[in-house]
Amino acid sequence: MEPIIIEGTPKTPTVKFDSAEGVFEIKGRSIPENSVEFYKPLVDWLDSYKEAPLIKTVVNIRLEYFNTSSSKCILDVFKKLEAIHKAKNEVEVNWYYEEDDEDMLEAGEDYESIIRVPFKMIEIVE
Amino acid sequence: MSFKIENYISNQPSGNVILFYKGNVDSDVINNVLDTVEEKMVEVNEQSKLRKKVYNVLVESLQNLYHHVDRVPEDFEDQTAERYGLLVVEKVEGGYRIITGNFVHAENIEKLEEKIKRINRSSHEEIKELYKFILNHQRISAKGGGGLGLVDIARKTGNKLEYEFRKYNDKYSFFYLDILVTEDI
Numbered sequence: 001m002e003p004i005i006i007e008g009t010p011k012t013p014t015v016k017f018d019s020a021e022g023v024f025e026i027k028g029r030s031i032p033e034n035s036v037e038f039y040k041p042l043v044d045w046l047d048s049y050k051e052a053p054l055i056k057t058v059v060n061i062r063l064e065y066f067n068t069s070s071s072k073c074i075l076d077v078f079k080k081l082e083a084i085h086k087a088k089n090e091v092e093v094n095w096y097y098e099e100d101d102e103d104m105l106e107a108g109e110d111y112e113s114i115i116r117v118p119f120k121m122i123e124i125v126e
Numbered sequence: 127m128s129f130k131i132e133n134y135i136s137n138q139p140s141g142n143v144i145l146f147y148k149g150n151v152d153s154d155v156i157n158n159v160l161d162t163v164e165e166k167m168v169e170v171n172e173q174s175k176l177r178k179k180v181y182n183v184l185v186e187s188l189q190n191l192y193h194h195v196d197r198v199p200e201d202f203e204d205q206t207a208e209r210y211g212l213l214v215v216e217k218v219e220g221g222y223r224i225i226t227g228n229f230v231h232a233e234n235i236e237k238l239e240e241k242i243k244r245i246n247r248s249s250h251e252e253i254k255e256l257y258k259f260i261l262n263h264q265r266i267s268a269k270g271g272g273g274l275g276l277v278d279i280a281r282k283t284g285n286k287l288e289y290e291f292r293k294y295n296d297k298y299s300f301f302y303l304d305i306l307v308t309e310d311i
Contacts, residue, residue, distance in 0.1 A: 010157065031160075031185050033153055033192055065178070067185050068274035071261055100175045103182065103282055110258050 004045055012038050013063065017045060022054035030066040030074070039073035046080035053084045062096040062124075063104065071107070078115040085117045093119045099126070129202070131212050131227055131300055134292045139223070145215040148227075150207035151191045160184060163215055176309050179282055180222045183307050186275040187226045188213070195228040199298045202229075212302075221308035230301045235291055238301065242287050245280045253281045283307050 001019040008014035013028040032038050059081060066074065078093070085091040093115075095108035105121060112119040131148065144166050147159060163184060167177045191211035198210045212227030230238060248256060257277050264273050280287055288304035 010161075031189075033156070033189060065181060065185065067182075067189060068278045069189070071274065072265075075261060098174070100173075101178060102175075103178065106254075110254075110261065114258065114262050 001045075001049060004042065015042065017042065017049075019049055019054070022057045023060070024057065025060045025062070026074075026077075027060070027062040029064050030070040032067075032070070035067070035069040035073045039070070039076065043073070043076050043080060046077065046084075050080060050084050050087075053087075053089045056090040057081070057084060057092070059091065059093045060096065061093065061108075064098075066107075075111065075114065078111055078117065082115050082117050091117050093117055094122055095119055096122045096124055098124050129294055129300070132214075134290075134300065135214070135225055135227075135302060136290060136304070139214055139216045139225075140218075142217040143214060144217055145213065147211075147213045149204065149210065151188060151195070151209045151211040151213075153192075156185075156188045156192065159188060159213065173309070176221060176307070180224070180307050182282055183224055183279050183305055184215070186279050187224055187303070187305065190275045191226060191228055196231045196234065196298075198229055199294055202294075218306070220310070221306060224305045224307065226303045226305075228301055229294065229298050230291065232297055232299065235299055235301075239289075239291070241276060242289055245276055246286045248280075250281070250284060253277060257281055279305055 003019060004015055004017040006012070006015040008028040011029060011032045013026050013030045016023075016025045018024070061074075081091050081093070095111070097104035097108060108119060108121055145159060145163055147155070149155070160181065164177070164181060167180065191213075192209060195209045195211055198204065198207060202210075204210060210229060212225070214225040216223040216225070245253065245256075257274060260274050260277060276287065283305060285306045285308065288306075290302045291299040292302065293299050
């Protein structure tokens, strides 16, 4: 599978989905007006990856900001990962948040309570 | 008829207005507003926790306008704007005040007001649960909104949503939303 590599912009995150390494990363700001347009290719890609995933997949989410319309799309990404995990593959989500950013920590906890995949909350200390 | 939208803001801003905008709310306007307000907050060394909250609330307020505003009345002074909105950002003691305004069709008022009232009578814990419920159960609408904007604003600010509908004519009202973002929640 071709990896997905997308450079970040002020409104959309940097994305690196590498199926050879099994490491997926979403980083930066995710505040587009049309988030479905941005996330649909990622969700479709995960749908294909789901067919033959690595034994272990690590997902790093390191967002500075995201809007509520992205929040639904990010949930769709997690739902694909949940399906991979359910099919007896190891999936680990690392949710990064800056030390004073309780809102970002809470957002991670929201997903953790909805999605049945192990989450690790990682505080970034500057 | 002269309807100066800025004249009907209750508690008129005091002079510490860092941004005033009225007109079409498109993607470029949103970018410019976000950049401007972020720069101004960095300039005055606002602590990052408050900066992030203000930024988040601004994103949601602007995108609410972008996704949900109704068309302007036929006799309104500005007919060029497809999505007409008002935005005021004011520095106040302990935080920032963000005021948005937009036209709402008379038939959409009740639904919007019911939504705000539901949020305002909920505790912080209930708002958190409401957010998670909508996140998990509601699809993104045809207009592109997730139905989460106001809930998110209430959750992040911890404050009640102040609002007012000012009647423009029988078909339209102008809706003001007055959001206070403070440091210590």
